[in-house]
Amino acid sequence: MNTNVPHNNYRKIIHIDMDAFFASVEQRDNPELRNKPIAVGYSGNRGVVATASYEARKFGIHSAMPSSVARRKCPELIFIDTNYEKYEAVSKQIYEIFQEYTDIIEPISIDEAFLDVTENKAGKLYAVDIAKEIKQKIRERLNLTASAGVSYCKFLAKIASDWKKPDGLYVIHPTKAAKFISNLDVDKIWGIGPVTTKKMHNLGIFKGEQLQNMPLQILSREFGRMGRVYHDLSNGIDNSPLEPFRQRKSVGCELTFEKDTCNTEEIYSLLNYLARNLEERLEKADFRGHTFTLKVKFHDFKQITRSLSCSCPYLYREEILSVAKEILKSIPYEANPIRLLGVCISNSIYKPKSYPNEYLQLTLDF
Structure with a gap:
């Protein structure tokens, strides 16, 4: 795949997602936890796993899993109480790295954001080069890893960042987008959850290619206004803007x-x-x-x-x-x-x- 995003009318969007953020911070700060299955969260009877290390994920442990279930799956699992003050301090350092390249940043969470680097402070032509530098700076300054996705829209940048986790970097070039989406399972497309997936399957739609070929009229009939959304996303059309910081009232x-x-x-x-x-x-x-x-x-x-x-x-x-x-x-x-x-x-x-x-x-x- 050609990873050089051309200098043209396409936007240049990067999605950065920290790898097992809470757990990775704890393993970084405590060498005794490295290479061990750990879960960050409350370990009590009504506890829930917030984040699991990749070592714990091998046992089937995942976020939002009840702590009691996680312990049954992995008796050696080490629980660490959440320390949001620490995570927020590290997150601030991560966002400071983002701001070295652009001020158009849409925070998704404490460890995840979209960046629009179409016009960037570093004056770089290729978004993939910026993504590489951001990953390198996060590793060198913070001793943490992040996965990055690069594309011309938020939908594909997000999918790209998940493609080669952990410590991944993947680019979906505009000219390759349609083919890439055609091979996706339909439940990978934004807004298509379990119920919609079942309905899609009943219509004979299992892959992005089948969704691409489904007439808009049928999609609108079956899914209402979301039919247009599914049609557009399956064809690589996503013009949703980045929404930078606004003061929250809640x-x-x-x-x-x-x-x-x-x-x-x-x-x-x-x-x-x-x-x-x-x-x-x-x-x-x-x-x-x-x-x-x-x-x-x-x-x-x-x-x-x-x-x-x-x-x-x-x-x-x-x-x-x-x-x-x-x-x-x-x-x-x-x-x-x-x-x-x-x-x-x-x-x-x-x-x-x-x-x-x-x-x-x-x-x-x-």
Whole structure:
């Protein structure tokens, strides 16, 4: 594959994704943890794995897995409590490297971002050269590895960064995009989850090539307005802009489950994890909000949000978990499995002393 992105009208987009970020930081800082299966997260009965090292992933351990399940899969698994203050400090260093090349940065999470380097501070012609330099600087300055994807749009840059993990670099050239997408399983295309995948299969669509050849009229009939989205993405059309930092008016986090579930015990376990995470985020951001919002996305991608406001700000895990459970009681999920839960605090009437890395608001998207 020719990895030289031409200097023409195409955008030059890089997606950077740190490899097992939390776990890699812990292994870097503690030599005794290197080359061992570790999980970052809460190890208690209702604990959930936030990040697993690559050594742990060999045992089938993954993010959002209940800690009890992870321990059964790997009795030698080492649990490390999350240290968001440390991770945010490292994340700030990573973003400082990004800013050496461009100010058009869309943060996805604490360890992941899109960069538009069409016009870049280094004056480099090829985006792949910038991606190589960023990876090298992250390794040399921080002793960590990152995977990078390069293409002309966000959709393909994201797929490219996942292609050769860990420590990968992959480029999807504009002239190679259609062929690359044609070989993808349809569930690799943005917005196509388990339910849509099944519907695609029923229509005889298993690969990108079959989706490319499906008339737009049929896709629109079967999938509504998303039919146009699937049609465009399968043909390499993605004009979505990068959205740089805007001051946030809320603090939240969410979990996309590895498998959809309607098991109440498992859902409560994940809510507990989210509540602990949100408590830490509120403290770090020095944020006080009076409105709590629970977001629930079901297996069919239908989504609802329910909010509850209080005269006193929501600050602590116990009250966050309590109100989340109370709201959840009003949501019928027994026959409608949940694929994502999100919790958020907003409606602040308190002015924080500072806004440390607000654009790095953690979104736990597993």
